Amino acid sequence: MNSPTLLQARRDRVLSAMADADLDVLVLGRQDDANFASGMHRLWTAGTRPFGAGCIVVRSTGRTHVLSSWDAGLPATMSPDDLYPSTWNPRVMAGHMSSVPGLAEARRIGVDEVSPSFARAAARIAPDAEVVAADDVMARARRHKSPEEIELIRRACAVAWAGIDAYLDEPGIGVAGVVEAIAAAGVTIPSSAPLIRPLPDHHHLDIGVMVDGYEGGVGDGFVKGTRLDRHDLWKACAPGATHADLAGAAVGDWLVRGLGMGYERPVLSGAIGHHETLEAGMVLSVRDGEQRDVVAVTDAGPQRLSTHP
Amino acid sequence: MTALLVLMHAGTMTAATAPPLPDLARLRRTRLDRLQSEMRRQEVDVAVLLHPPHITYATGFVPEAVDASQLLYHRPVAIVPAEGAPRLHVHEPTGEPNDLDAIIGSALWPELDEGVDALVGAIHAAVGDLDGRRVAVDAITGAMARADVFAGAELHDATRILGPARLCKTEDEIACIEHAQIINERAMEVARRRCVSGARRSEVAGAFLAELRRLGAHHNEIDPIFQVMPRRLADAVTTDKGAVAFPTGIEDPVFAEGDLVWVDAGHGYEGYASDFGRTWIVGRDPDDAEQQAFLEWLHVMDETVAAVRPGATLGDVGRAAIAANGGDPPWLPHFYVAHAVGLDSAEMPMVGSDLGEEFDDGFVLAEGMILVLEPVIWHDGVASYRAEEIVVVTDDGCRMLTGHPGYAPYERPAATGTTP
Numbered sequence A: 001m002n003s004p005t006l007l008q009a010r011r012d013r014v015l016s017a018m019a020d021a022d023l024d025v026l027v028l029g030r031q032d033d034a035n036f037a038s039g040m041h042r043l044w045t046a047g048t049r050p051f052g053a054g055c056i057v058v059r060s061t062g063r064t065h066v067l068s069s070w071d072a073g074l075p076a077t078m079s080p081d082d083l084y085p086s087t088w089n090p091r092v093m094a095g096h097m098s099s100v101p102g103l104a105e106a107r108r109i110g111v112d113e114v115s116p117s118f119a120r121a122a123a124r125i126a127p128d129a130e131v132v133a134a135d136d137v138m139a140r141a142r143r144h145k146s147p148e149e150i151e152l153i154r155r156a157c158a159v160a161w162a163g164i165d166a167y168l169d170e171p172g173i174g175v176a177g178v179v180e181a182i183a184a185a186g187v188t189i190p191s192s193a194p195l196i197r198p199l200p201d202h203h204h205l206d207i208g209v210m211v212d213g214y215e216g217g218v219g220d221g222f223v224k225g226t227r228l229d230r231h232d233l234w235k236a237c238a239p240g241a242t243h244a245d246l247a248g249a250a251v252g253d254w255l256v257r258g259l260g261m262g263y264e265r266p267v268l269s270g271a272i273g274h275h276e277t278l279e280a281g282m283v284l285s286v287r288d289g290e291q292r293d294v295v296a297v298t299d300a301g302p303q304r305l306s307t308h309p
Numbered sequence B: 001m002t003a004l005l006v007l008m009h010a011g012t013m014t015a016a017t018a019p020p021l022p023d024l025a026r027l028r029r030t031r032l033d034r035l036q037s038e039m040r041r042q043e044v045d046v047a048v049l050l051h052p053p054h055i056t057y058a059t060g061f062v063p064e065a066v067d068a069s070q071l072l073y074h075r076p077v078a079i080v081p082a083e084g085a086p087r088l089h090v091h092e093p094t095g096e097p098n099d100l101d102a103i104i105g106s107a108l109w110p111e112l113d114e115g116v117d118a119l120v121g122a123i124h125a126a127v128g129d130l131d132g133r134r135v136a137v138d139a140i141t142g143a144m145a146r147a148d149v150f151a152g153a154e155l156h157d158a159t160r161i162l163g164p165a166r167l168c169k170t171e172d173e174i175a176c177i178e179h180a181q182i183i184n185e186r187a188m189e190v191a192r193r194r195c196v197s198g199a200r201r202s203e204v205a206g207a208f209l210a211e212l213r214r215l216g217a218h219h220n221e222i223d224p225i226f227q228v229m230p231r232r233l234a235d236a237v238t239t240d241k242g243a244v245a246f247p248t249g250i251e252d253p254v255f256a257e258g259d260l261v262w263v264d265a266g267h268g269y270e271g272y273a274s275d276f277g278r279t280w281i282v283g284r285d286p287d288d289a290e291q292q293a294f295l296e297w298l299h300v301m302d303e304t305v306a307a308v309r310p311g312a313t314l315g316d317v318g319r320a321a322i323a324a325n326g327g328d329p330p331w332l333p334h335f336y337v338a339h340a341v342g343l344d345s346a347e348m349p350m351v352g353s354d355l356g357e358e359f360d361d362g363f364v365l366a367e368g369m370i371l372v373l374e375p376v377i378w379h380d381g382v383a384s385y386r387a388e389e390i391v392v393v394t395d396d397g398c399r400m401l402t403g404h405p406g407y408a409p410y411e412r413p414a415a416t417g418t419t420p
Helices: A004-020 A031-038 A090-098 A116-125 A135-142 A147-169 A171-184 A243-249 B002-009 B024-041 B052-059 B068-073 B113-127 B142-146 B159-167 B171-194 B201-214 B288-306 B314-324 B357-361
Strands: A025-028 A055-058 A063-067 A108-111 A130-133 A195-198 A203-211 A214-223 A254-260 A262-269 A283-288 A291-298 A301-304 B046-049 B077-081 B087-089 B103-105 B134-137 B154-157 B225-229 B260-265 B276-281 B338-340 B347-351 B370-373 B376-379 B383-386 B389-393 B398-400
Touching: A004 A031, A004 A055, A004 A135, A004 A147, A025 A031, A025 A135, A031 A055, A031 A063, A031 A135, A031 B068, A090 A116, A116 A130, A116 B154, A130 B142, A135 A262, A135 B142, A147 A171, A147 A203, A147 A214, A147 A254, A147 A283, A147 A291, A171 A195, A171 A203, A171 B201, A214 A254, A214 A283, A243 A254, A262 B068, B024 B052, B024 B077, B024 B159, B024 B171, B046 B052, B046 B113, B052 B077, B052 B159, B077 B113, B087 B113, B103 B113, B113 B142, B154 B159, B159 B347, B171 B201, B171 B260, B171 B276, B171 B389, B201 B225, B260 B383, B276 B383, B288 B314, B288 B370, B288 B376, B288 B383, B288 B389, B314 B347, B314 B357
Parallel strands: A025 A108, A108 A130, B046 B134, B087 B103, B134 B154
Antiparallel strands: A025 A055, A055 A063, A195 A203, A203 A214, A214 A291, A254 A262, A254 A283, A283 A291, A291 A301, B046 B077, B077 B087, B225 B260, B260 B276, B338 B347, B338 B370, B370 B389, B376 B383, B389 B398
16 A cells, blocks of 8 residues: 555645646546545456546545445545445435535536546536546646655566566466466556567567556566667656657657556657657656666656666 | 367366357357447447447457556547448457458557547548437547547447347357356366465465466456455444445455455456356365355355246346345345346346346346346354356246356255256
């Protein structure tokens, strides 16, 4: 579980981004956004779900409310009163939401995904409110990482290495053995599909995991247990770097994207992200061909978090 | 297919007892036909689909089972006209045969403002101008909303089209669920042997996940649950309705001898979910009270299964469960006594949910519907038992899709009831 200081800091970032966007309430359906805003620890399921009100942040009260029928996983920064129980019944759900203090009076409600059925429900619960897309508000709140978050990401990268090391010791274990080695480190949640590819002259490995809500990962070609580490795209990830800078530094097919509580913005690749500029405080997954690193963009230059622990 | 061969070689089943493999080409064709005929019936011109089960249903493409955040950005998109081939845009091809003659387009980024133009272009290429058309959608990203991608169109909730189409499973969909379940049960046998005193939950989960991989399965859908259940409700985390909280899925306990462990896991075969539910006891056989709870569970399961047939309502099934349990609902009140599986791990119909009795009494079971029955027996301070069985409604009753490994460490008395 993340520290109360970090949870409070994340909530403050959300509230401040809400103030900047003139939002009274945020209704979050995405697991990672809900986790970022609340810190509530919950069961992981793969893949995306249809939009539902998993977490509600109210600016006037400064409170975060979470959809949960129990208080297991409740962080120290929340009280059991901040929970509203899960239900299959839309009418019951509307009732639960109406009882969230500050929601009925809201003028502007932000949502991280737009759903026509939620807009209809909101019209009944908060009749005066305008419902607006606020995925970009959450993206802004999540854009820069604190030193504590950077350490959590470094730790997650180390867990990814536990899988890679196990494979390099004994390639016969295959992907099953890699999954088991990562579980032996206490981690059973993948961020991306584990890639274990024995090729004629080297092994291509890429592992991504989620540890305490934060993502870590590393990928590369390996020969006789040694990382090839051929590409320097990560070195181009300095504050102020543009799409053109990264495209110029990349050798192969490349993707640079935000990394924190999962996959985040900005996203830059050959096809997308032409107007993005890197900023200090970002943490990025940087892939060029087979090589993937996790890099913190700092004023002192790019810092690799995915080096062997 | 690989997985089934592994099972047969491992000697757990023979070609004679193994259920038939799905005909995947027929599966894909039938689903698209059903979807498009439902679209025409509801006078919908085009469906723009972002929800993975919807995309699989329309095109056969099965997105990877990875963290939601990853899939949000690398979203596949399916654009389905009411007649003709669907259009599919993916980031990572799965290598499925394209027997629907789908038009395969380049990766789209509907999550990003910069990606919206390409999405609009893809929709236009597939079906032309949306102005005045009826369009079914299942998700609108912030970027799509800001660009007003569906301006001028009459929006329709895609769930209202996909829902009816998905309710009754075809022979091939049932075969997918059954195979997912066989693989799940087989991998759980390995995990159960590892669930010993001193083992950590993550190790047991790792053994399960690794065995899935060895069996050729790579679509795990949930962080597998091995939750140690307190004997007394007073010692448990409880729900707003006063029942035991399950599945919390957040602890990584070290197991001790005599722990009661409720197990729940699911992975997908061609996107179709399995649902494994059993109760284990760490390091020893059940005592008399634990065995008694299991026998009561068996009785409830047998009686409930006996009520599942075409023409019965969900209410009939729920009442059978309650009657078998001496008048008390034998399930967790935040859930249900039964739900379906398919391309989602919990889908309609649901029995005993808080949608209420009126809903349950108005919903009639039909051939091809799936129910995952999950009654719970709780004797406070003594023992509890929870397990799950999947049945499919047949033309005159139902058929079990689960139960190949039995109930170890509990022993089922010989020759009673309908469960295997």
